[in-house]
Amino acid sequence: xxxxxxxxxxxxxxxxxxxxxxxxxxxxxxxxxxxxxxxxxxxxxxxxxxxxxxxxxxxxxxxxxxxxxxxxxxxxxxxxxxxxxxxxxxxxxxxxxxxxxxxxxxxxxxxxxxxxxxxxxxxxxxxxxxxxxxxxxxxxxxxxxxxxxxxxxxxxxxxxxxxxxxxxxxxxxxxxxxxxxxxxxxxxxxxxxxxxxxxxxxxxxxxxxxxxxxxxxxxxxxxxxxxxxxxxxxxxxxxxxxxxxxxxxxxxxxxxxxxxxxxxxxxxxxxxxxxxxxxxxxxxxxxxxxxxxxxxxxxxxxxxxxxxxxxxxxxxx
Numbered sequence: 001x002x003x004x005x006x007x008x009x010x011x012x013x014x015x016x017x018x019x020x021x022x023x024x025x026x027x028x029x030x031x032x033x034x035x036x037x038x039x040x041x042x043x044x045x046x047x048x049x050x051x052x053x054x055x056x057x058x059x060x061x062x063x064x065x066x067x068x069x070x071x072x073x074x075x076x077x078x079x080x081x082x083x084x085x086x087x088x089x090x091x092x093x094x095x096x097x098x099x100x101x102x103x104x105x106x107x108x109x110x111x112x113x114x115x116x117x118x119x120x121x122x123x124x125x126x127x128x129x130x131x132x133x134x135x136x137x138x139x140x141x142x143x144x145x146x147x148x149x150x151x152x153x154x155x156x157x158x159x160x161x162x163x164x165x166x167x168x169x170x171x172x173x174x175x176x177x178x179x180x181x182x183x184x185x186x187x188x189x190x191x192x193x194x195x196x197x198x199x200x201x202x203x204x205x206x207x208x209x210x211x212x213x214x215x216x217x218x219x220x221x222x223x224x225x226x227x228x229x230x231x232x233x234x235x236x237x238x239x240x241x242x243x244x245x246x247x248x249x250x251x252x253x254x255x256x257x258x259x260x261x262x263x264x265x266x267x268x269x270x271x272x273x274x275x276x277x278x279x280x281x282x283x284x285x286x287x288x289x290x291x292x293x294x295x296x297x298x299x300x301x302x303x304x305x306x307x308x309x310x311x312x313x314x315x316x317x
Contacts, residue, residue: 003093007084007119009071018118025105025113030160032100033061036194036254037081039121039303041091042291047300048085048095049254049289051078053217055097061156062099066110070099072117078301084119085303094124094255100159128178128256133282136250136260136274137178139192141240142168146182146190146212155215165193179251181243181264184212189238195251195259198222199243200277205233206242218252218285224295225284231277248275258282 006018026032035058039048055077062070072080081095097119104113128137144167147154152161164182172180172193181197184190190212191197196219198207205226207219223233243249247270249261258281260274274282287293291300 001122001124003088003090003120003122005084005087006121007080007117009116009118012084012087018120020100020102020116020118024100024102026100026102026159029101029105029108030158030163031065031105031110031113032098032159033058033065034096034098034157034159035061036157037095037097038254038289039085039090039093039095040289040291042296042300042302044291044302046085046091046303047291047296048081048303050217050221050299051081051301053220055081057157057215057217058097058099061158062115064153064156065158067099067115068111070115070117077117077119080117080119082301082303084121088121090121090123092123092125093121096120096122098159124255128259132178132256132259134274136262136269136278138176138263139179139181139261140172140175140177140265142172142180142182142193144168144171144180144182146184148185149212154212155210157214169193179261181261183240184208187240188212189240189243192251192253195253195256197238197249197251199238199246200248200250200275201242201246203231203277205231205277206236206238207233208238209235216253218254218257221288221295221299222252222258222281222285225281225288226277228295229280229284243269246270248277250275250278250281258285 005012035054037054039046055074059074099115099117101113102116168180180193182190196216226233243264244267249269252258260278262272288295
């Protein structure tokens with residue numbers, strides 16, 4: 001994960017110096033919001049996938065949490081992200097911007113502190129393993145329930161929300177699965193620990209409504225690509241047993257991209273491998289992220305050459 005530089009509150013600093021104090025309330029209370037973004041190699045150089053949407057969702061998440069004023073706009077986040085990728089010289093990487101409560105806030109009041117912004121990048125390819133793309137992965141229904149929308153804000157990527165995901169994912173991995181499926185407080189399928197979920201039945205795609213889940217940008221991208229391919233996509237409650245009898249089940253997210261679930265709760269799904277709809281969407285998605293699709297122009301932000309990026313080293317030269 002080590003890179004050359006991390007963007008911290010307006011300047012690029014060496015990786016080792018990108019630190020925060022132990023008493024930062026974000027560490028103690030999980031008071032921060034973040035994004036997961038990917039940069040991909042294309043024929044025209046490295047490009048960040050749907051950066052504008054990710055930057056805006058980051059700012060929206062901060063608004064949901066209650067930050068009344070931010071020192072940076074969504075466009076500032078976009079420009080800083082491109083600068084950070086360029087300064088590190090990556091052709092493909094994962095990007096993690098984080099707005100966090102930097103100091104104050106010990107009275108459990110957002111207004112008692114002030115927000116800060118950091119952006120890190122690192123090389124990262126296969127979140128669920130190299131074989132997952134072709135063969136899919138095994139999952140189970142978690143014993144942990146996805147947050148109630150009025151307990152934690154489910155439309156914001158709040159750092160503290162992910163303790164829920166950690167508990168579920170750790171349990172599933174210890175049980176021998178690669179991923180966990182979480183149900184909503186009403187007992188319907190919500191999402192996985194870091195991915196949205198789709199099922200396919202008789203050629204139609206179904207996905208849970210946005211009410212209890214994160215409005216995933218990869219989810220939105222796959223719905224757009226599915227519509228381009230003339231698949232019908234229906235937002236609808238999905239019960240646990242509908243997963244077992246689906247022709248296909250697949251999940252999507254920035255880290256996972258688009259991956260089939262070949263088995264759920266020891267029940268084989270469909271043919272027990274990546275199905276035709278998932279395969280078709282994988283093909284379209286990978287073309288889009290690598291600049292070889294008609295959607296690429298609207299979805300990619302190209303990274304400037306490192307020589308064009310201004311940054312300041314800390315300490316002695």
